[in-house]
Amino acid sequence: MFQITCPWCGPRSEDEFTYGGEIPTVGAAWDAPLDQDALAASTFMRDNVRGPHNEYWVHSGGCRQWLRVRRSTSDHEVLAVTACCPGWT
Numbered sequence: 495m496f497q498i499t500c501p502w503c504g505p506r507s508e509d510e511f512t513y514g515g516e517i518p519t520v521g522a523a524w525d526a527p528l529d530q531d532a533l534a535a536s537t538f539m540r541d542n543v544r545g546p547h548n549e550y551w552v553h554s555g556g557c558r559q560w561l562r563v564r565r566s567t568s569d570h571e572v573l574a575v576t577a578c579c580p581g582w583t
Contacts, residue, residue, distance in 0.1 A: 496570040501577045502557045514550030516540055517562060544568050550578070 499505045544567055551561045564574040 496565075496572060498551060498553075498561070498563060498572055499575050500553050500556060500559070500561065501575065502559060503553065506553070506556060510553060510555030511551045511561075512554040514552050514560065517548040517550060542567075546573060 496508045497505045498508060498511055547565055547567050549563050549565060551563050553559050553561065560578050562576045562578040563572060565572050
């Protein structure tokens, strides 16, 4: 188990949060034509990096706010937490 420090609730156990997925480093422009292969790759194919990684988490057992978490996948150390995505409650 590890702790995530929620900007609103303070330090909490990881089991109060729900993983929301990897934060993509590059996204397609909104007006770009839809390419099914690129969409499938960005949705289902992940790099599975070892080391620092950017992720979405939601504080589902608390304030229900979405967070951006930078976490090391090798030892689960939380490196940074920022609020994100207003209106995603």
